[in-house]
Amino acid sequence: MVEIHHVGSTSVRGLSAKPVIDVLPVVRDIARVDTYNSEMLAYGCFFIPSKYPNILHVDGYF
Template structure:
């Protein structure tokens, strides 16, 4: 059973992302046209679960499945769309999860949503602090109940998502 753990921001998360970029670039090659560090570990100062969220952008999402064996050989576990149409999702690290990989094809609206969420939190440190504080409280309250942790942050996450979308439209 995985423990829900939220830690203070760690600048090493950036280098862990950069290492993963090289791993994914060596597998996906010219299919990958961009790659982004997303999620809470991408926001300086934000407390987070120490799991690096990586978002490669590819030419054709339909071709990604052909890389599953190579990805498995590097420790990534394929999860298919995992609830989001047009995404390919992978985890790394098993019960000691280290990475989430969210692959989208260029033009997928989820790309802009993820980037707006990240950039909004970077531009609004007070909102990021409130979000981080909530996550830390929930992790303490539900250390072995990831579903309750996720449900507990859902309302604030959706509100940040809404604000981020409006903010991104104005920027």
């Protein structure tokens, strides 16, 4: 993991937000991260496949 960014409505002070914290992790090897997909699903996370496969998981989030 290189860094983690807090994104989404909870990152904007004073903005009404849903009770979910969105984070965007920056990684060096997305294939390695993808080996943990089943564990993340087991924890209750959900995955939305990316529409842009050449841009790593632009909108493919857990």
